[in-house]
Amino acid sequence: MGNSIARSAVAEFFGTFWLVFGGCGAAVLAAAFPELGIGFLGVAFAFGLTVLTMAYAVGHISGGHFNPAVTVGLWAAGRCPTKNVIPYIIAQVIAAIAAAAVLYAIASGKAGWVPGGFASNGFGELSPGKYSLAACLLIEVLLTFFFLFIIIGTTSKGAAVGFAGIPIGLALVLIHLISIPVTNTSVNPARSTGPALFAGGEFVSQLWLFWLAPIVGALIAGFVARWLYEPAEG
Numbered sequence: 001m002g003n004s005i006a007r008s009a010v011a012e013f014f015g016t017f018w019l020v021f022g023g024c025g026a027a028v029l030a031a032a033f034p035e036l037g038i039g040f041l042g043v044a045f046a047f048g049l050t051v052l053t054m055a056y057a058v059g060h061i062s063g064g065h066f067n068p069a070v071t072v073g074l075w076a077a078g079r080c081p082t083k084n085v086i087p088y089i090i091a092q093v094i095a096a097i098a099a100a101a102v103l104y105a106i107a108s109g110k111a112g113w114v115p116g117g118f119a120s121n122g123f124g125e126l127s128p129g130k131y132s133l134a135a136c137l138l139i140e141v142l143l144t145f146f147f148l149f150i151i152i153g154t155t156s157k158g159a160a161v162g163f164a165g166i167p168i169g170l171a172l173v174l175i176h177l178i179s180i181p182v183t184n185t186s187v188n189p190a191r192s193t194g195p196a197l198f199a200g201g202e203f204v205s206q207l208w209l210f211w212l213a214p215i216v217g218a219l220i221a222g223f224v225a226r227w228l229y230e231p232a233e234g
Contacts, residue, residue, distance in 0.1 A: 005084060009091040011058035015066040016092040018054050020099035020194050023047035024119040027184075028107050044176035047185070052169025059165065067188040068092055069214035073148035076222025077229075079155075092190040100194030118199040121186040121210045126202055129181040136183045137213050143175045144187045144217030152225040186210040187217075 026046030030038045038046075055064040063080065065071045068089040074080040080088075100118075107113055117126065123136035131139075150171045154164040172187075179185045186192045192210035196203040 005087050008062035008084065009087045011062035012065060012088050012091040013095040015054040015058050015062070015064060016095035016190055017099045019047065019050040019066045019188070020096045020191050021103055022050035023191065024100065024195050025103050025106075027119040028103060040177070040180045043180065044173045047176050048169040048171075048173030051172050052165050055165030055168060062088070064165070066092060066190075067214075068190055068211075069144050069188060069218040070148065070151060072215050073144075073218030073222040074152070076219050077148075077152050077226045079152065079222075089190075093193055096190035096194030097197060098194075100198050103195075104198050115199060117184070117203065118195045119184065120195045120199040120203040121184045121192045122203060122206050123183065123209060124206075126206060127182060128184055131182045133209070137209060139179050139182050140186055140210065140213035141217040141220075143179055143185075144214040145221045147171055147175060147187055148218045148221035149225055152221065152229065156225075156229045183210070187214050189214055 023043065023046050026038060027043045030046075031040070031043050051064075051066065054066060058064060063074070065074065065080075065088055071080055071085055071088045071092070075082065075085050104115070104118070107115070107118075120126070122128075123131065123133045127136060151164075151168055153159065154167050175187055176185045179187075189211040192207060196207050196210075
């Protein structure tokens with residue numbers, strides 16, 4: 001692994017760590033805090049703010065993916081070199097697990113704390129609103145598609161320079177506002193993996209959906225956007 005890829009992978013580690021710790025941390029520690037809980041709206045903004053802040057902190061080093069689906073989608077769009085795909089995904093998954101471990105250590109410091117779902121994603125009985133497998137699959141594919149579509153569009157030639165982190169972060173807020181009741185919102189296989197490993201049991205057995213659906217949505221977006229924006233970038 002060359003030095004530039006190593007530096008980029010480290011940037012992806014920190015960005016993904018912040019996303020999982022900040023977003024899932026808001027859900028686990030603050031969402032239902034007695035009387036002053038931040039609720040769904042607060043958690044949605046927490047996820048969006050993690051991406052917004054890290055896009056500007058390390059986006060110029062690695063591209064600011066922080067998500068295996070984003071890496072795969074940008075690869076499909078011709079925006080990510082093939083050599084970066086595996087190192088990025090490895091860094092993202094390790095970061096998500098590390099962030100979940102730190103969050104677990106902090107959360108378990110409260111007397112009587114019960115981990116429950118630990119901000120994990122799920123379908124059927126593990127869906128916050130008990131939505132079916134088909135419904136959860138559809139919403140994750142669709143929302144990841146639009147997330148990638150927004151990422152690619154706002155970073156394309158002709159788009160406002162230097163501002164992409166804002167619509168990308170806000171897009172993630174919107175995505176969470178739509179889908180927290182359905183799947184607890186994944187659109188990010190790494191984000192799903194970290195908490196699920198600590199929630200254990202059925203959450204781990206359902207992880208496949210939160211790898212499959214986001215990657216399918218991202219691939220479709222990548223190929224569509226490659227065609228749509230190619231004339232502007234030719």
